[in-house]
Amino acid sequence: xxxxxxxxxKSLWVFHASVGSCNNCDIEILDCLTPRFDVxxxxxxxxxxxxxxxxxxxxxxxxxxxxxxxxxxCGQAPKPCFIVAVGICPCSMHMFxxxxxxxxxxxxxxxxxxxxxxCPPRPEAIIAGLAKLINKVNK
Amino acid sequence: xxxxxxxxxxxxxxxxxxxxGMGWWLERKFTAxxxxxxxxxxxxxxxxxxxxxxxxxxxxxxxxxxLFILSPLLTFSAVLMFNLMLTENYFLDKSFVGDIxxxxxxxxxxxxxxxxxxxxxxxxLALVGASRETKLMLSYEFIFIISLVxxxxxxxxxxxxxxxxxxxINRGMYLKSxxxxxxxILALFYIQAKLGIVPFDAAEAEQEIMSGTAIEYSxxxxxxxxxxxxxxxxxxxxxxxxLFGQIAINNPLHKYSAFVIEYVLILLxxxxxxxxxxRLRIKEILGFFWFFLFPLGILGIILAIKGL
Ligand code: SF4
Numbered sequence: 001x002x003x004x005x006x007x008x009x010k011s012l013w014v015f016h017a018s019v020g021s022c023n024n025c026d027i028e029i030l031d032c033l034t035p036r037f038d039v040x041x042x043x044x045x046x047x048x049x050x051x052x053x054x055x056x057x058x059x060x061x062x063x064x065x066x067x068x069x070x071x072x073x074c075g076q077a078p079k080p081c082f083i084v085a086v087g088i089c090p091c092s093m094h095m096f097x098x099x100x101x102x103x104x105x106x107x108x109x110x111x112x113x114x115x116x117x118x119c120p121p122r123p124e125a126i127i128a129g130l131a132k133l134i135n136k137v138n139k
Numbered sequence: 140x141x142x143x144x145x146x147x148x149x150x151x152x153x154x155x156x157x158x159x160g161m162g163w164w165l166e167r168k169f170t171a172x173x174x175x176x177x178x179x180x181x182x183x184x185x186x187x188x189x190x191x192x193x194x195x196x197x198x199x200x201x202x203x204x205x206l207f208i209l210s211p212l213l214t215f216s217a218v219l220m221f222n223l224m225l226t227e228n229y230f231l232d233k234s235f236v237g238d239i240x241x242x243x244x245x246x247x248x249x250x251x252x253x254x255x256x257x258x259x260x261x262x263x264l265a266l267v268g269a270s271r272e273t274k275l276m277l278s279y280e281f282i283f284i285i286s287l288v289x290x291x292x293x294x295x296x297x298x299x300x301x302x303x304x305x306x307x308i309n310r311g312m313y314l315k316s317x318x319x320x321x322x323x324i325l326a327l328f329y330i331q332a333k334l335g336i337v338p339f340d341a342a343e344a345e346q347e348i349m350s351g352t353a354i355e356y357s358x359x360x361x362x363x364x365x366x367x368x369x370x371x372x373x374x375x376x377x378x379x380x381x382l383f384g385q386i387a388i389n390n391p392l393h394k395y396s397a398f399v400i401e402y403v404l405i406l407l408x409x410x411x412x413x414x415x416x417x418r419l420r421i422k423e424i425l426g427f428f429w430f431f432l433f434p435l436g437i438l439g440i441i442l443a444i445k446g447l
Contacts, residue, residue, distance in 0.1 A: 007186055007189050007190050007193060008190055010183075010186050011190045035174055035176045038176040040167075040176065040177075040179050041176070041177040041178060041179060048348075049353065051197060051354065051355055051356060052350065052353075052357060052361065054190070054194075076197070078194045078195040078357040079194070079195045080195075
């Protein structure tokens with residue numbers, strides 16, 4: 001475990017990309033910032049611009065229209081940048097599997113660093129997931 | 140050798156960075172406590188800066204490369220120069236060639252380069268941010284100049300910071316007088332707007348225009364902006380303390396503790412204003428500065444001329 005990873009994981013700036021979610025996952029992500037869960041104490045911050053991001057949280061089932069844009073957004077992120085799939089939708093397409101407008105699960109499109117299943121995942125689960133990501137990077 | 144030590148470590152760059160980082164953290168911590176949160180650990184601001192230097196820098200295609208790269212660097216150097224001038228005066232009791240008008244110029248440079256850097260990035264949201272920042276500058280710099288005019292009148296036309304400090308030591312701090320209080324209020328709003336803190340963060344609105352002026356910056360270039368802002372978190376309150384709240388104390392230890400207390404109080408005031416206000420629209424900001432603070436400033440000038 002290097003000092004570089006240690007610094008990186010102590011100040012994760014999170015960018016939130018919704019590629020066709022039902023909005024519940026997005027609300028749960030915002031819940032993590034509320035007084036009850038307060039991820040800022042772990043140095044995690046929600047940023048507005050993809051250029052500042054260290055983590056991209058992807059919510060929702062990837063649909064065909066969003067795919068092109070999402071690839072573009074991912075290409076704009078400065079390395080090193082981690083991709084996290086939040087909710088069952090990006091993990092496995094959930095009930096939208098086989099729908100005419102839907103693409104495929106996220107990991108068939110690009111490498112995913114962490115899966116947080118749940119519909120929607122509880123804020124505790126998201127925080128536990130981020131802790132797992134931190135451990136994984138530090139190893 | 141001694142001069143180099145003074146410039147780089149105490150009371151120059153490193154010292155300012157550490158105190159500024161702590162100040163920024165304190166402001167975040169106050170905000171967190173206002174919202175019943177725990178808040179970030181004390182080293183968070185330093186880690187954020189270090190992390191940015193480990194990341195990749197992306198230069199957007201079609202951007203004017205030279206301007207895009209130079210803007211953060213020049214912002215940083217102007218702020219550093221301002222910091223050095225101020226700390227030399229305040230902590231080492233040295234007076235040097237250069238008065239508060241020079242400092243005013245140095246303070247305008249960062250905002251100018253933030254605007255230039257944002258406009259050179261060829262991003263429409265950055266352009267919106269830049270145009271908002273321009274309008275913001277018209278309001279806050281103007282108010283700060285009026286606040287400086289009050290100071291200059293009170294110190295009988297003296298422009299040197301060292302003389303202003305001595306004047307306060309001999310005759311009591313300016314904050315005690317009515318016009319000094321008004322000047323202090325103006326300067327406080329100036330700090331708030333200069334640092335881009337809510338309610339005056341229209342230029343960097345995160346949710347609205349996605350960090351506005353900083354939107355295209357990443358990695359070390361953003362890091363230089365962060366360092367400049369951290370330094371400003373130290374030097375702007377220090378400047379206001381030096382202009383309005385200098386206390387006559389001979390014991391150096393007490394002098395430093397007086398500084399710390401005043402610094403923390405100013406940060407507390409800033410975060411109170413931040414937490415009880417929503418983000419204002421640019422029109423409301425201009426209205427507030429021009430039609431509320433400007434008449435107040437005129438009143439302050441009249442009081443200062445009357446000697447109150
Ligand atoms: S995982 Fe569930 S809550 Fe989340 S976007 Fe999909 S359907 Fe909505």
